[in-house]
Amino acid sequence: MSMKNPDRWSRRVVLVAGALAALRVQAQGSQQAVRILVGAPPGGTTDTMARALAAELGRVLGRTVVVENRPGAGGNIAAELVAKAAPDGNTLLMSFTSHAINASLYPTLPFDPVKDFTPLTMVSTTPALLVAHPSVPANNLKELIALLKGRPGQLNFAIGALGSSVHLAGEAFKMMSGTYVVNIPYKGTAPAIQDVLAGQVQLMFANIGNAQAHVRAGKLKALGVTSPARLAAFPDVPAIAEALPGYQSSAWFGLFGPARMPADLVKRTSDAARQAVGSAEVKRRIESEGATPVGNAPEEFGRFVQEEIKRWAKVVKYSGAKPE
Template sequence: MNRRDLLIAPAALAFAAGADAQIDSAPVRILVGAPAGGSTDTLARALAASMGTALGRAVIVENKPGAGGNIAAEAIARAAPDGRMLLMSFTSHAINATLYPTLPFDPVKDFTALTCVATSPSILVAHPSVPAKDMRELIALAKARPGQLNIAIGALGSSLHMAGEAFKMQSGVDIVNIPYQGTSPAVQDLLAGQVQLMFAAVGNVKAHIQAGKLKALGVSSAQRLPAFPYVPAIAEALPGYESSAWFGLFGPARMPAALARKISDAARDALQQPGMRKRLDAADAMAVGNSPEQFSAFVQSEILRWAKVVKFSGARPQ
């Protein structure tokens, strides 16, 4: 090595170190394929605050709603696998694999599964005029009156829609779907008695149940919820039934294993923080925090599981 090389080498090393430092300190963007203020957005923002501390970098949440989360998912599928862009997705990531005839990405191969952040069960509620006080009575009533009961759907193809379809498929009942453009108008019509039944997020109907304006017939989780210990799990009347929404963190495909593990660990550590636990409790969600390998296997099993329900429902994207 000559004198010129000796002079250049340290400069090159210093430049490379500076570039690495710049990459390490660059903000992380978490895309959310849902509007601001919803459950996915709320959880993403709570997670971002705690992850930023663990990673030593700013973590920013950006909303890219539309097409059931597919717009945000496509952006991440096309992103560089450098950890700067992540996706906070939800159950529709698995449902859309069958719901949409074609997708501009592969929901498994084009992503690195990092961790399942949380799950959130729903609750089947009825207008007080429905003459059934529990799930067994509802199933008997629906079988005695095929096609005469109806159920509100806040969004076609959503996890709440599929919760209802899974119930119908497993119980063999014929209940008519009444689609709405959003959860709020569906809940309002349910309160007014314009529709009879609805699978809803717990937070959207908790106050109405407590006020006696709606009847809680069953929760979609495998066990009863601490918030409603007197409301049976649907599985108590329909063994094997379970349908909870989930929220998960993904990166682009081909992320280096060490980088994926670092981000996954930061997210999982964030889920243990008291502030994050408080936010999850407020959203009636339960922390998961599994490994990248476990989450990847879970996503693949969810795609297969929901494919059967989507096909049964005959649903098509709006």
């Protein structure tokens, strides 16, 4: 077959090849696994929340969803990776309360915790328990506050991570009760709670998932819960707000994408995540950690994060807390 215009045919071949290449890239992108980065080690509550969500989210999206742990710097390492990722929905962040706390805790951050992220949904919230070693001579909040005021600086708080929600729950408690308790920082919740169990440290604010088994076994005393009201799971444990009106502190876990995600992709990803959070299996796993499933809209979650940044800034300033 003769070709009267070889250049024209060459251009057509190039255009067709380019179109086929673009289709291949799109097909590969849709088959690429979605990564949920977690700024905490395996086994912690944030990691548990991400893994509880991942399998069901993958089923809803019809794609593979994997969890990658990138611990360090209070979650900032994972957050920075997501902030700088392409806004294609393939790289997401399971973050936690420290996302808001770090805005005032760190003098500088390599990202803006609001402008560099797309809020997708809050996955869950969980209050903390104020627990004590059984040897502490206080059996309720009134007795504890009196004890702390009578022995300033003589009792200690175990802190699983400086700048974490449970650390600042303790700072808010001290601020509102007018007490002085020495912080003993640890590199993780596990070694912190072990020293409280051993009686090396007297007190700790711990997420319910980390403390509930020890409380039920009688190895720790639960003196208060940080939620505004008592919990159905611990009806005999008073809310700290009963002794300190207005006190409240809960950890939260939420899913973010990078900024500049297209609106249709935000809706598709958020809807899938919210559907996953509402599924029976994911709800069961979240509730087994002493947490409450949420699954709110991106706009609502975004407003919440901005308010959290303002709220925690006051406590960080009072505490004088510095990053590790």
